[in-house]
Amino acid sequence: MSSNDDHPNGRSVSRRKALQVLSALPAATLLPSVGMFAGSAFAETPATSAVNTTGLAVTDTDVTVGILHSITGTMAISETGSVEAEKLAIDQINAAGGVLGRKIKYVQEDGASDWPTFAEKAKKLLVNDKCAAVMGCWTSASRKAVLPVFEQYNGILYYPTFYEGLEQSKNVIYTGQEATQQIIAGLDWVNKTKGAKSFYLIGSDYIWPRTSNKIARKHIENHLQGKVVGEEYFPLGHTQFNSVINKIKLTRPDVIYAIVVGGSNVAFYKQLKAAGINLSKQTLLTISVTEDEILGIGGENIAGAFACMKYFQSLDNPNNQKFVAAFKKAYGEKAVIGDVTQAAYLGPWLWKLSVEKAGSFDVDKVVAASPGIEFKDAPEGYVRIHPNHHLWSRTRVGKAQVNGQFEVVYETPDLVEPNPFPKGYQ
């Protein structure tokens, strides 16, 4: 993996963040003494006045955070898992003693798959409920809708979805991968192990697949000296793929690179299978199918396809075994965990670690403390927050199995640096 050398990240950004950390330090060192004067009831619990100087919903015994996802409407399909994971993480943190001696309470709001509703609920969570942090959003559209709210009212959002990049905000921590982290390692892998040179790009017609395919095309043409033999987009919800499947048959690409989402996903894989394209012979690489999607597609329809992301439920490490067991205990034996669900689980934990490092719930101090936060118990393995507010993480390639799980066939040796504004890929 050479992406670290290829895309140096903006140094100015990290320098600015470093200054913020420094400026926050004097305040942080003052806090313990203030706490002693306030006369806290618990030995290790700092006084509320000391850890909350901006009027957040923090009392001597608990702290309120918000959960903002769609539990009704189209996106409920995807966001349900995120809500479950965030609640699980909060329960576990509380069982382990909470944050700065305070139990986490949550207020859950429904974005209802409607972007203005997201913005309105975000404002409610920040202004009325004074949430110390919000875990939420799934689509880029919903994130873009709440972003001005979080910036105006200075909240902090933990956003779990892998997304197209090209964004960085003081008020958002991105716990999913940005596009280059997810795409480049996978393309390199398929080029190296399958000798793939020709690619057929196909996606749903909106910003994430288009931006991702743009990055993929640049990488294929400029770095792999490969060829893109077709690039196609279909309206969201499109259910007829027979024509493009015929085109794929005609062009015989080494790799079908698929970023189809939602209900279309199911139609696409069922029709590929029906058209006699055998995924154990025809390489297909996707970045949009997690274990969650396979529930709808059916394992037998997608077995043999490769997916590239940072987490699979089948990851074999002690953290993940504990996480999967806890998740199934909470939500039933049949529950599946996809990449985004795991990323959503990271949100509350990263927030807790940042709060503890800052010694305060104040958003500015938490933000300042975030870069460099390490979470060693992450189910995906070690992660660290980059000064650009994305996570350093490994990228993995999994092969879909009939039982709906992925078998991990490749993992980057090092953490991949997040690079939301990749040079030479725009």
Add this chain to the structure above:
Amino acid sequence: MDYSLGDLGSIFVMQAFSGLILFSIFVLMALGLAIIFGQMGVINMAHGEFMILGAYMTYLTSLVFQAYLPSLYPIYFFVAMAVAFLASGALGLFVEWSLIRFLYKRPLDTLLATWGLSLILQQSYRSIFGAREVGVDLPQWMMGSLPVTGSIEVQINGLFVMGLTIVITLAVYLLLYRSAWGKQVRAVMQNRVMAGAVGINTEKTDRYTFGLGCGIAGIAGSAFTMIGSTGPTSGQLYIVDTFLVVVFGGAQSLFGVIASAFTISQTQSTLEFFLSGSMAKVLTLLGVVIILMIRPQGLFTIKVRR
């Protein structure tokens, strides 16, 4: 890219075949609505949800067969279609009795009422079956494709949908145009007062016509588990295309529905092959809009004195 002549030939055949599959799917989608909207004039925005009820019934039937009758699993799909027809039809009867019959004189209000109904149904599916999509297993024989020659392959589920469409279309034709009941239905639609005066129970006719349309939607939904997704909002994927086919065809004509499904599917399928997916959709819709501007009543209409 250089293709051999043989390659091009077989792609041509397969492309023609995928056009025919799309045609069958459109006809199947639109038949139920052609009865409800075309014959009765009810703008049923919940049509997609009736389809998805059929899909969920197929899902449940497959679970029952897997658990209790594994030996009969290969033929469960036929039972599932019957169950889907009955379930969607029954819901249709209930909806007609509780909602639609009060709105026959206010067609635009049925639009709002059935849209509300579609939201209620979506949320019910979400509460009952969960927000995630469910995967419907197919028996082994219905998957994959038949190799005709080396490079031409025919999809089994495509053939199945085509066969099903022919059967359902014939059945609807016979029911509406060759049976005594069909004569009553057409009489009620053409002149409700006169039909009542000659002794036809118009309320009952309305109810069963609506039920039949919904039942056919259920069968369509059941068949679409082979090619699409089954989730609480999957019905929304079909509703636009369905209305498009019915309106373009001329709402009152069964033949119009078939002709319009054929035109739209072939246009879309061909354009998709030569252009990209989104562009094909745009051009198809543009064509439909232009033709509807010239012929607002659709491709085919029956002559009625107004």
